[in-house]
Amino acid sequence: MAPELTPVLSRGWLDSEPWTLAGYQRRDGYTAVKQALRMHPDEVIQLVKDSGLRGRGGAGFPTGMKWGFIPQNDGKPHYLVVNADESEPGTCKDIPFMMANPHELVEGVIIACYAIRASHAFIYVRGEVLHVLRRLQAAVREAYDAGFLGKGVFGTDFDLELTVHAGAGAYICGEETALLDSLEGKRGQPRLRPPFPAVAGLYASPTCVNNVESIGSVPAIVRNGVDWFKGMGSEKSPGFTLYSLSGHVKHPGQYEAPLGITLRELLDYAGGVRPGHRLKFWTPGGSSTPMFTEEHLDVPLDYEGVGAAGSMLGTKALQIFDETTCVVRAALRWTEFYAHESCGKCTPCREGTYWLVQILKRMEKGEGTEDDLGKLLDLCDNIVGKAFCALGDGAAAPIQSSLKYFRDEYLEHFERGGCPFDPSLSTVWA
Numbered sequence: 001m002a003p004e005l006t007p008v009l010s011r012g013w014l015d016s017e018p019w020t021l022a023g024y025q026r027r028d029g030y031t032a033v034k035q036a037l038r039m040h041p042d043e044v045i046q047l048v049k050d051s052g053l054r055g056r057g058g059a060g061f062p063t064g065m066k067w068g069f070i071p072q073n074d075g076k077p078h079y080l081v082v083n084a085d086e087s088e089p090g091t092c093k094d095i096p097f098m099m100a101n102p103h104e105l106v107e108g109v110i111i112a113c114y115a116i117r118a119s120h121a122f123i124y125v126r127g128e129v130l131h132v133l134r135r136l137q138a139a140v141r142e143a144y145d146a147g148f149l150g151k152g153v154f155g156t157d158f159d160l161e162l163t164v165h166a167g168a169g170a171y172i173c174g175e176e177t178a179l180l181d182s183l184e185g186k187r188g189q190p191r192l193r194p195p196f197p198a199v200a201g202l203y204a205s206p207t208c209v210n211n212v213e214s215i216g217s218v219p220a221i222v223r224n225g226v227d228w229f230k231g232m233g234s235e236k237s238p239g240f241t242l243y244s245l246s247g248h249v250k251h252p253g254q255y256e257a258p259l260g261i262t263l264r265e266l267l268d269y270a271g272g273v274r275p276g277h278r279l280k281f282w283t284p285g286g287s288s289t290p291m292f293t294e295e296h297l298d299v300p301l302d303y304e305g306v307g308a309a310g311s312m313l314g315t316k317a318l319q320i321f322d323e324t325t326c327v328v329r330a331a332l333r334w335t336e337f338y339a340h341e342s343c344g345k346c347t348p349c350r351e352g353t354y355w356l357v358q359i360l361k362r363m364e365k366g367e368g369t370e371d372d373l374g375k376l377l378d379l380c381d382n383i384v385g386k387a388f389c390a391l392g393d394g395a396a397a398p399i400q401s402s403l404k405y406f407r408d409e410y411l412e413h414f415e416r417g418g419c420p421f422d423p424s425l426s427t428v429w430a
C-alpha cells in the first residue's frame, strides 16, 4: 500500500490567510521555539542530529552535523544564511512553502540561530519572486512587532536580527559560496571549498547555509520529537519531504510524503501521467540529476534508493515527460540553461557548456553524425569533476543519462535528417 501523504510543511496551505502570524499560531506556530529556548543550545543541535534530518536543498548533508561544525567560543560572529534562491529546473517547493507558511521558516530560523549562537540571520531569496520577498518581509515585520525577533527574543537574553535579502536572479547564486559573495555585495561566483562556510563563510565568519525546507522542518521536529520524525521515511533518510511533480502529469503540484515513496505511488496521488499518454523519462531531483525512465518507477525516492539506481535525489523535483517529448530537445533546452547560467569562472564549465549547446543544436536538427555522440560524451567527461562547483556536473547529467537510455533516438535524428517529434504535441515546451 502506498505510504500516506504527510502534510507537515504543507499543513494549512488551504486555510484562509495561512501566512499571517495569527494563522500560523492557530496551527501551533511558535510553540517549538519556546520549547527550544528552554533547552541548552547544544541540546538543540543534538536533537536535530538525532532526528537524522538531511539537507533538503539537494545534497542531503546532515543538518545537525552542519550546525555542529560551527565552532564555539571563537569570539567571532556566527551567521545563519537561508538559501531561498531556489532555481534548479523543475524545483518549486520552497516558493510555495514561503508563500503559504513564512512564519514556519522564521520560527526555524530562530531555533537554528539559538542553537549555533548566531545573532544575525539572512534569508537570501531570488530577486524575481517579488511576491515571495514581500510575503517574507511582512512575516518578519510581524515577528519583530510580536517580540519574536530583535532584542531579547521571547523575553530571553537572546538577540536576533533577521534580514530578508533579494538576489538578482542568477542560478549560480544558489551555490552556497556564490550566494555568500553575492550577499557581501560582490559578483556571485563560487569560492574554493575548503574552507567550508561553517569555518569561513559570510564576512569570513562561521556560517551555516541551510535550505528553506531544511530550516522549515525544524519546528515540527522540536515540537513532535525525534521518534515521531524517524517514524517516517527510511533509516538513513528519515522524515517527510516535499516532492514537486510537474510536466506531463494530470495534477502537478507539491506532494508532501515520507522519504522513500516511489514515483509510481506519487503518480497515484497525482492522477497519473496525462490521460492517453505514457511515461517516457523523468528527473528525480531537477535537471542536474541523471534522468530515469519507466523502469525506475519503483525506485524508493530517498538518498540511498535513488543513488543506488544511478542518480541523485537532489531537490525532489520530479519532472515528468511522456512519449511526445523529444529527449534530444529536452537535453538541449536544459543545456542552454546551464550555458546561460554558467558564471564563467572556470574553463571546463564556461567553454564546455557552450560547445555542448552547439553540438546538441546541430543534432536536434538532424545535422550531426554518430561521431558527435562521442564528442558530446568526451566534453561531458572534461566537465564532470573538473568544474569549480556542482553546476558543471549538473550540466552533464541530462546529456549523459539521455544517451544512456535513448541513444537510438539521437541516431534517429541523424538518420531522418531531422527531429522525429512534433513539438506542438509536447505541451511542456513553451
Ligand code: NAI
Residues within 6 Å of the ligand: 057, 058, 059, 060, 061, 066, 069, 085, 086, 087, 088, 091, 174, 176, 196, 197, 198, 209, 285, 288, 312, 313, 314, 315, 390
Ligand atoms: P556538497 O555536498 O558539496 O555540500 C553540501 C553541504 O554540506 C554544503 O553546505 C557544504 O558546505 C556542507 N559540507 C560538505 N562537506 C563539508 C565539510 N567537510 N565540512 C563542512 N561542511 C561541509 O553539495 P553542494 O555543492 O553544496 O550542493 C550540490 C547540490 O545542490 C546538488 O545535489 C543539487 O541537487 C543541489 N542544487 C540545488 C538547487 C536548488 O535550487 N535548490 C540548484 C542547484 C543544485
